[in-house]
Amino acid sequence: MTDSLPPIQTTARDDAVLKALAGFVRQEALGPGQKLPTERILAERLKVSRNTVREALTRWEGLGLVERRQGSGTYLKAAVSPDMLHMPLTLAGGNDFAGLMCTLEIRRALEAEAAALCAVRAGKAELAEIEHKLNVMEEAFRTRDGMSSDEDWEFHQAIFRASGNPLFEQIIAAMYELFHRFWEHPLGVRDFGHASFPYHRTIFDRIVARDPEGARAEALKLIATVEDDLKRGAANLKLSDRK
Amino acid sequence: MTDSLPPIQTTARDDAVLKALAGFVRQEALGPGQKLPTERILAERLKVSRNTVREALTRWEGLGLVERRQGSGTYLKAAVSPDMLHMPLTLAGGNDFAGLMCTLEIRRALEAEAAALCAVRAGKAELAEIEHKLNVMEEAFRTRDGMSSDEDWEFHQAIFRASGNPLFEQIIAAMYELFHRFWEHPLGVRDFGHASFPYHRTIFDRIVARDPEGARAEALKLIATVEDDLKRGAANLKLSDRK
């Protein structure tokens, strides 16, 4: 057999554009937030049409690597390196109770593991960051007397980042969005998330104690309270079921 | 403070194109492999420029939803529905040991949970399917005297499907592909995966025994052997490290 004879690429303009652009970003040491050259300039320098440049940038935009602002420019949104692996994952949205429960099962598995890894790997800076987010969240809880989605989420994100594995944050972020796309309002449960509050600090305590299994156990308890809330919401919704 | 004032969207042409196209696919009940209308036709029907259509299709192509063949047409590559969540995973420096290890950490968390859920939820038909895949894999192992990636993977997939949560299969499949995109050859380790062989049957045994924690423990042992293999491969590669 004549394997490993990849078909020659007679046309791969936009791919070449992206490779060149990745090299440029590397050479200029550009980081997130920084602006990269104009489409017109890129087209001229690379000797390709502006349309081709646009198709290439559209791909990067779809991968979340870049953000375009009309009238302003194109800005890096994440670190870009010539050797990156992209794996687009599209999830069929489950808009019902079972679908929400599915996202929680994934979170249960991943959050527990992330908390355990965090307890092992987190450095001093990461611990300080997590503690700060925890304090902000607790303050918001006291003043507004209820869980605040945003501050709560930032606390969890800090843990994922400290796990040393970027995939945790990316995947759980997808679960989070999938969950909140349909949730918005807590399905009639007024104090949604209330029960999860104390576990945030217990998780943090186990992490600073460098106790991975303890952190895992506390994370599992936290997710369990969310699952309970969801079940209560589903019960409330039973009567007004749509479709 | 004036929160919850999302910026108004004045232009979103290509997004609108994708939404319309998703609706079209749904209405015509198009599935993977089928051809969708010409760019020129889409442009005419939707009253937008062909360029806009192309940018929209470029996005879908980047997400792996669609495949374009010059001179032939644009074909669906996966099922699309109007309500989909797209999650582009990017693994910086995925070509090295750390990147591969990241995918294994996700798999460790998810495979353990999936095995436990499977032990609780799998029905008779699912158990039979898993056992069949296990027998095929063991037969392949004996005849070829080594792990066979394909049969091995099908066994695991059967477990994920029996977990009752489709997200497990989708996410772990993404990890699997991310892992194998660079692995191809086992980094010089001849009997890669050999050590994992016995755990396939022990996992299955714990599942049929309806023992979720036992299944979880065996799944963790299996992943641990793969991680060991990977570490050995990394050690082999140490000397010939590039860059």
Place this chain on the structure above:
DNA sequence: GTGGTTCAATGGTCCAACCAATTTCTGCAC
């Protein structure tokens, strides 16, 4: 300073070609 106005820069869209790969049709030889 505050609030408008102007103006250049930049991404977004459109058009009309042409190129390159593929598919389909056509017509000829047999």
Place this chain on the structure above:
DNA sequence: GTGCAGAAATTGGTTGGACCATTGAACCAC
């Protein structure tokens, strides 16, 4: 009729140029 080579049509890929919509900075009146 069959088979096949070449022409023609189809379709995605690229180009260049034009114009629109938004942004942001400079400028100006008050």
